[in-house]
Amino acid sequence: MKKTKRFFAPFMVALLFVSLIISCDEKGQKMKDGSATPAFDLATARAEIEAANKAFMALVAAGDSVGLANFYTQDAKFMNAGAPAVSGRKNIQSAMSGIIQSGITKVDLRLNDVWGTEDLLVEEGELSLFAGDTEVAQEKYIVVWKKEDGKWKLFRDIFNSNLPAQ
Amino acid sequence: MKKTKRFFAPFMVALLFVSLIISCDEKGQKMKDGSATPAFDLATARAEIEAANKAFMALVAAGDSVGLANFYTQDAKFMNAGAPAVSGRKNIQSAMSGIIQSGITKVDLRLNDVWGTEDLLVEEGELSLFAGDTEVAQEKYIVVWKKEDGKWKLFRDIFNSNLPAQ
Numbered sequence: 001m002k003k004t005k006r007f008f009a010p011f012m013v014a015l016l017f018v019s020l021i022i023s024c025d026e027k028g029q030k031m032k033d034g035s036a037t038p039a040f041d042l043a044t045a046r047a048e049i050e051a052a053n054k055a056f057m058a059l060v061a062a063g064d065s066v067g068l069a070n071f072y073t074q075d076a077k078f079m080n081a082g083a084p085a086v087s088g089r090k091n092i093q094s095a096m097s098g099i100i101q102s103g104i105t106k107v108d109l110r111l112n113d114v115w116g117t118e119d120l121l122v123e124e125g126e127l128s129l130f131a132g133d134t135e136v137a138q139e140k141y142i143v144v145w146k147k148e149d150g151k152w153k154l155f156r157d158i159f160n161s162n163l164p165a166q
Numbered sequence: 167m168k169k170t171k172r173f174f175a176p177f178m179v180a181l182l183f184v185s186l187i188i189s190c191d192e193k194g195q196k197m198k199d200g201s202a203t204p205a206f207d208l209a210t211a212r213a214e215i216e217a218a219n220k221a222f223m224a225l226v227a228a229g230d231s232v233g234l235a236n237f238y239t240q241d242a243k244f245m246n247a248g249a250p251a252v253s254g255r256k257n258i259q260s261a262m263s264g265i266i267q268s269g270i271t272k273v274d275l276r277l278n279d280v281w282g283t284e285d286l287l288v289e290e291g292e293l294s295l296f297a298g299d300t301e302v303a304q305e306k307y308i309v310v311w312k313k314e315d316g317k318w319k320l321f322r323d324i325f326n327s328n329l330p331a332q
Contacts, residue, residue: 005199012276034306064246079308080326081247081326081327082326082327082328082330082331083328083330084306084328085196085306085328109326115286115310116282116286117283117285117286119283120281120282120283120288121284122286122288122310122322124243124322137220140245140250140251141322142245142310142322142324143307144281144288146249156288156290156308158306158307158308158324158325158326159324159326160245160246160248160253160324160325160326161247161248162248162249162250163248163249163329164248164249
């Protein structure tokens with residue numbers, strides 16, 4: 001009986017050590033990225049934003065205001081120049097529809113830089129708007145991206161002209 | 167000799183446990199906020215941004231373009247409407263000087279919301295510009311804040327008008 005106890009005690013100590021080390025590592029992993037998902041990688045996020053911008057440009061070319069509105073989060077604000085901010089998908093769809101109906105047939109988005117985390121990304125870039133073959137606006141922008149249903153969506157979208165007011 | 171060893175072994179095991187638990191906790195702390203500093207608190211950060219905005223407004227009222235430029239990070243971009251973005255403190259100081267010389271005597275900044283982390287904060291708000299007693303602009307803005315030398319500074323600053331172009 002005493003011999004079993006002698007063998008058992010060091011075994012239990014070793015087991016406790018191992019479980020402590022494992023739980024310690026799990027704790028670190030969870031805190032590192034704010035969840036149990038894989039660690040955040042900014043280069044990957046940048047590529048995802050580039051892809052989202054490409055899809056956004058295709059929707060403008062297609063004149064698809066519903067598709068464009070779905071690129072925004074439910075609680076998004078479209079901060080258009082020359083008007084108060086527009087909140088929510090329904091109002092954003094109306095704004096997109098208005099832009100398309102004004103004759104805009106193409107947007108060229110050029111990402112400069114991206115910063116942030118899995119929870120919130122900030123994109124800085126420049127854009128041009130076209131009506132047919134004519135460039136009608138040269139602008140710079142900041143977009144704040146958030147994940148909704150596992151996809152990056154525009155949460156705040158603001159831009160202004162690089163050219164003096166006419 | 168054997169008795170000393172018997173006493174010493176459990177003591178060493180206990181010491182190892184304690185040091186393992188401490189290092190595990192330190193690891194968690196470091197990963198949680200990306201450094202060894204206290205954990206990030208958004209409400210505190212919001213109050214810090216409110217205080218920074220108050221100081222910024224005072225510098226506009228004082229016509230202090232050097233003080234205003236120092237509120238921006240070394241690598242900041244001031245994304246003024248009607249002109250390309252202006253990079254770096256020297257150029258931002260010139261832009262601020264131009265705004266002051268154009269007759270702006272007051273800016274009223276109204277923070278709506280703040281998101282982000284210790285590394286990067288995003289502020290959304292609205293502002294009014296005044297020349298004397300006359301409100302000459304109603305705008306909305308996004309500011310991206312970063313810490314430089316332990317102080318929140320403007321890293322990206324973009325805004326546009328809430329009113330239709332005249």
